[in-house]
Amino acid sequence: xxxxxxxxxxxxxxxxxxxxxxxxxxxxxxxxxxxxxxxxxxxxxxxxxxxxxxxxxxxxxxxxxxxxxxxxxxxxxxxxxxxxxxxxxxxxxxxxxxxxxxxxxxxxxxxxxxxxxxxxxxxxxxxxxxxxxxxxxxxxxxxxxxxxxxxxxxxxxxxxxxxxxxxxxxxxxxxxxxxxxxxxxxxxxxxxxxxxxxxxxxxxxxxxxxxxxxxxxxxxxxxxxxxxxxxxxxxxxxxxxxxxxxxxxxxxxxxxxxxxxxxxxxxxxxxxxxxxxxxxxxxxxxxxxxxxxxxxxxxxxxxxxxxxxxxxxxxxxxxxxxxxxxxxxxxxxxxxxxxxxxxxxxxxxxxxxxxx
Numbered sequence: 001x002x003x004x005x006x007x008x009x010x011x012x013x014x015x016x017x018x019x020x021x022x023x024x025x026x027x028x029x030x031x032x033x034x035x036x037x038x039x040x041x042x043x044x045x046x047x048x049x050x051x052x053x054x055x056x057x058x059x060x061x062x063x064x065x066x067x068x069x070x071x072x073x074x075x076x077x078x079x080x081x082x083x084x085x086x087x088x089x090x091x092x093x094x095x096x097x098x099x100x101x102x103x104x105x106x107x108x109x110x111x112x113x114x115x116x117x118x119x120x121x122x123x124x125x126x127x128x129x130x131x132x133x134x135x136x137x138x139x140x141x142x143x144x145x146x147x148x149x150x151x152x153x154x155x156x157x158x159x160x161x162x163x164x165x166x167x168x169x170x171x172x173x174x175x176x177x178x179x180x181x182x183x184x185x186x187x188x189x190x191x192x193x194x195x196x197x198x199x200x201x202x203x204x205x206x207x208x209x210x211x212x213x214x215x216x217x218x219x220x221x222x223x224x225x226x227x228x229x230x231x232x233x234x235x236x237x238x239x240x241x242x243x244x245x246x247x248x249x250x251x252x253x254x255x256x257x258x259x260x261x262x263x264x265x266x267x268x269x270x271x272x273x274x275x276x277x278x279x280x281x282x283x284x285x286x287x288x289x290x291x292x293x294x295x296x297x298x299x300x301x302x303x304x305x306x307x308x309x310x311x312x313x314x315x316x317x318x319x320x321x322x323x324x325x326x327x328x329x330x331x332x333x334x335x336x337x338x339x340x341x342x343x344x345x346x347x348x349x350x351x352x353x354x355x356x
Contacts, residue, residue, distance in 0.1 A: 033063040084113035085123035118144040171211045222248050238266040239274045297334050
């Protein structure tokens, strides 16, 4: 019974604590920093080592221009935990007061801590980033790398260069990270696609294209052909993407799925000639029955969708020959359905006898 009531009390306590945390955050988000400060001070009493509550308390002091109290709170944490990130917080507190010499003093101390122990970068750089001190965040990462070459922050630095508007350095870091840590490729391409979409003067697009072409010329790795193919697909230049896919195919003849998908993209965009060229290449180079059927299906579907009634007879004959060639099997089901649909709605002949 004691255990039951203890659990109930604990549940209520946790629930109230969570509500107080949310209330404090709501005050902070609304700009009511006096009420937020009171709430966070109470939370700090309950959890003295909670860094988030301590940091929010400092931010409330700063918003209320109570810089002396903010400094006291930061100094208390610095004395207690001696974390390099607190040096950045102290410097920023001086920066808000426009006391730049003292601010730079603490920023330099934080960088020096990274020189002594590069692992400190994980605490220092994110605080610089949060304060939108981009150059200092980059310096922190560069210092760690210079101190110990095993560290790599290409992705983080690329994001920062992007925020600075230095897209060439952003591209360089993203491509380097893509190649050295291929598990990050999708995330990086997502970031690059955002810039491709948002860049109205095409400067970024051209810079990325040049960088990818240069990499493909320097290296024989198909990775860069794949990257260029992805890039051209973003630009809906499917013919150029197909050139890259053919280069990949020459080195790895088993890779056909991307080529078929490329044809479908061209079809969806109404780029008929490129789609036909791609699908013809597939038929000439694969023995895979499923891929052959898929290619024939797309080719026949394009003829149906864009053809005039004058060629309906030829289409009907072609579909009949394809179904006979591949047989009445589950593999050829898509062709059978296409033939039945064509016969019913284009030829006004709904009979399906020839299929069975």
